[in-house]
Amino acid sequence: MTDLQDSKLTEFEDNDQKPVGFGRMLRKEDARLLRGRGRFVDDVQLPGMLHLAILRSPFAHATIVSIDTSAAEASPGVKAVVTGETLKGLGLAWMPTLSNDVQAVLATDKVRFQGQEVAFVVAEDRYQARDALELIDVEYDVLDPVIDVRKALEPDAPIIRTDLEGKTNNHVFDWETGDEEETARVFAEADVIVQEDIVYPRVHPAPMETCGSVADFDPVEGKLRLWSTTQAPHAHRTLYAIVAGIPEHKIQVIAPDIGGGFGNKVPIYPGYVHSIVGSIVTGKPVKWMEDRSENLISTGFARDYIMRAEIAATNDGKILAIRTNVLADHGAFNGTAAPVKYPAGFFGVFTGSYDLKAAHCKMTAVYTNKAPGGVAYACSFRITEAVYLVERIVDALAYQLEMDPAELRLKNFIQPEQFPYTTKTGWVYDSGDYEPTMRLAMEMAGYDELRREQAEKRARGELMGIGISFFTEAVGAGPRKNMDILGLGMADGCELRIHPTGKAVVRLSVKTQGQGHETTFAQIIAEELGIPPADIDVLHGDTDNTPFGLGTYGSRSTPVSGAAAALVARKVRDKAKLIASAMLEVSVADLDWVKGAFQVKGDPGRSVTIQDIAFRTHGAGDLPDGVEGGLEAQICYNPSNLTYPHGAYICVVDIDPGTAEVKVRRFIAVDDCGTRINPMIIEGQVHGGLADGVGMALMEMISFDSDGNCLGASLMDYLIPTALETPDWETGYTVTPSPHHPIGAKGIGESATVGSPPAIVNAVVDALKPFGVRHADMPLTPSRVWDAMRGQATPPI
């Protein structure tokens, strides 16, 4: 372990640069969070509030024969016990998922995964609600489950979705991208073809705050107030209106402080709907807060792709084509949260950062008796899977060609003059300059020196590995012409109001879960208007008080909502200019904008500040003809394209040959997210994603036994990295602004989660080269590494 140098801390001495615009700035939200004054959903206490607990299925697949709730109803403090039959009567037993499937709010006919919601109890306190669950008597008729995804489409496989009329198999969808024929032709002409079967196991975002809600339905006003752990409050409100039939203006969704999301808090879970029903039935506010096991076994999982990857190249290392065949496990209901025209999310970017002649992907998605979900855990809509696939297979090619993996990548990068670059699967990369990013990472790592050290260690029988990954992300969904969720275009609104004294309030449609929106968005407005960030209040997460938009996930806040914030500020500035021209009695053309003020061209002594102008717009005296009072604007921003951040990661691992334990010694991450708004927050986003990568590569997996029992149902079984498994991260950056984003920024929230797993796995495989290992599947636990060292394939999941 390296000793942290306090010299690193001295650069923070002038920590708060107090920028009026971009630069390192301490976070506005920290004041409350550091004092224990954050307001999370479970902190909400309303007068007369009741507590809700959910009875869940112990079986993966079973018919419900009967449910007896009489003992539970008689239990102390119990106010209501609700089953699927009750909901059926109200027409609420099923709800739409984000992928145009349906999901049971409470099971009526049968249960389809372990942990599925069967009944709920509302009681006076949380202990009483849990007690009553024990008294509900459910008789099940256990059915054979479908657990092995490879067997889901076998002719004799049990049919899971008997609720869907005419359904005779477990097929969800087939999806294809690229040109199959052309790819086959290029493969046929290649010198070298390398193939690997690569599994990206099921993992879980497991935010530290689990999911929950407090519903308060006022029967007199007919108004529902719902505090909930949601990353997308506006989208949720619209869906509640559709599901529950409550008019949209009578629903207020409030997402208060959120204790991490990582995609886990995008879907609508049955529990949220239960709390609403519970409040309507009892006439009281009702709180539901799931426990950790419930979070792990029933809410949105991530990945679960089985991928066959093939790469074709020339003998001298020119990559020609990549093709892949994917089997996707979607669980019992297709609850994938992705734009509807993208059933596999943005997996189509599996061509990576390389200039190929052809590419093709064929995918089949199936139902299994496991929890629904699939798009979560900071995955940028399945780009994690895509980047893992390409970066793993490129490394396997390097192994086969006996080429240095850095050299192989450098040889095949898309060149700067090729941007905007259309990939063979139709994605238009907006910008990129890959080689400097790669070179910087190699320089920071001391790449050549590391290779020398590795050679010496190998000669002594020590196991050291160096792994590289280079990724291009596609974030900021997205253009409404082809991206929507259940018909809702993926645009974001923004409203900006300048008060008479020049202070401001900006209202966002997106929602922070720790990313620091209250700081970053104040800085964007500050950059555009010259109002200090401290004078700008950022409101978000309350549908009654913010404009409509699709929320925060897929690294979309800065690319979409950040653009909206910059443009709304420019609208305000345009109006301010008209007023400034009247105040200074010069024409608009004679004004220069210097951050925070308009001044007369050639006469800088004559100027008015944005604060002067704000007061004038609300003050006495005439305004110019046709100009209304007030200084405010609103916008709904529809992005013209996604933004394409990129990065180069290098990981150094040591493996204990006696125990097969992997130690991440160093991790170097160079990211390019275009224009950098707050470098401190960017670094924080990267650090968090790198730790996720260590988790996925080495520790985390949600697996099941053959009966469908979830084997990752607590944090004792589902292992998340602590401070002991993670190194002191080394970060660097390059800047390639997005040409179509108003401030040139690209998303950064998920880059490291996307980019780091392949770097770590590539490092482990590199360390195992003396054993002839070309691939091993995640998570690379000591037992799996031990098996790989002995030439045994990773056991199937």
Place this chain on the structure above:
Amino acid sequence: MQVTMTVNGTEYTREIEGRMLLVHFLRDVLGLTGTHWGCDTSNCGVCVVWLDGEPVKSCTVLAAMAGGHEVRTVEGLANGAELDPIQEGFRQCHGLQCGFCTPGMLMTCRALLDKNPDPTEGEIREAISGQICRCTGYSSIVRSVRWTAVHEAEARNAKEEVAQA
């Protein structure tokens, strides 16, 4: 049953069920919601508070067991408007993002510095290894503790110089 304990210097007596966990007593009975709950299995550490000066996971302590003892929570760290140096360290070094694990981290790190005013990176990592943060990747938390150690040492030295003069 009746339980009496001192929390952040104030004595409270309340009627509770014998099975009530300390974390629920603090949050639901006393309304001190700064202490969070995260896992039930003592793995995550978002519920860490001090019991007689020692960090404990309040999800696995019965409120009854804290009877007659002194509890300190994140709400008891700051001195009015003035943050405790460990809180300031987290602020300066971006040691928090969503803020959910932060109260527990702060309590553990404060306890570490009280026992060991100049901890190494390894000692800091060891001290917080029973706690999970999903956002920061831990480096910034380690830096926050080092920042605090350096600044508290400076403050001590300055005090000594004044005393000598």
